[in-house]
Amino acid sequence: MKIVKKILIVLLIALVLIQFYRPEKNNAEYRDVASFEKETQVTPQIKAILETNCYDCHSNKTVYPWYAEVAPVSYFLSDHIEEGNEHLNLSNWDSYSLKKKDHKLDELIEEVEEGEMPLTSYTITHGSLSNQDKETIITWAKQVRARYNIK
Numbered sequence: 001m002k003i004v005k006k007i008l009i010v011l012l013i014a015l016v017l018i019q020f021y022r023p024e025k026n027n028a029e030y031r032d033v034a035s036f037e038k039e040t041q042v043t044p045q046i047k048a049i050l051e052t053n054c055y056d057c058h059s060n061k062t063v064y065p066w067y068a069e070v071a072p073v074s075y076f077l078s079d080h081i082e083e084g085n086e087h088l089n090l091s092n093w094d095s096y097s098l099k100k101k102d103h104k105l106d107e108l109i110e111e112v113e114e115g116e117m118p119l120t121s122y123t124i125t126h127g128s129l130s131n132q133d134k135e136t137i138i139t140w141a142k143q144v145r146a147r148y149n150i151k
């Protein structure tokens with residue numbers, strides 16, 4: 001048997017075997033962002049943008065696509081979700097200090113302005129934010145920061 005064929009068979013077996021291991025899912029019973037949305041006066045329009053573009057990695061509940069069931073993609077997604085939530089989990093908004101909230105919104109404006117968020121790996125499958133959406137979300141974040149009024 002040729003070496004290439006052997007390697008391919010080993011890889012195939014490995015691919016089948018890793019399907020038995022699944023990363024833990026970010027799936028709380030419901031997406032707990034009510035408190036965040038209330039405090040920051042999220043309008044239905046902003047809610048729609050956050051739901052389609054951000055909550056999957058920045059809340060306690062991800063809506064997983066079918067391919068998230070397939071390893072190694074599942075691990076790739078799981079890493080992003082975990083890391084995203086480590087930096088910003090909007091389900092934990094209440095636990096942030098006012099200063100931290102203000103800082104996270106400042107980061108949010110920057111990330112969206114520069115097109116860093118959502119991650120490219122996400123926009124490939126979910127579509128990017130339109131310029132209109134970016135503007136809407138940045139204006140909202142700036143208004144919230146103005147209300148927090150941290151000097």
Ligand code: HEC
Nearest residue numbers: 053054057080083084087088104107108111117118119122
């Ligand atoms: C596919 C997962 C994913 C999606 C979707 C996503 N993010 Fe992120 N986000 C991350 C990861 C991972 C990090 C940390 C690494 C980095 O900053 O690049 C992060 C970091 C951030 C930070 C920085 C927080 C800090 O303290 O530095 C902000 C703000 C943010 N995201 C906002 C958003 C917004 C707003 C959206 C939607 C428009 C969004 N993200 C969509 C994964 C995601």
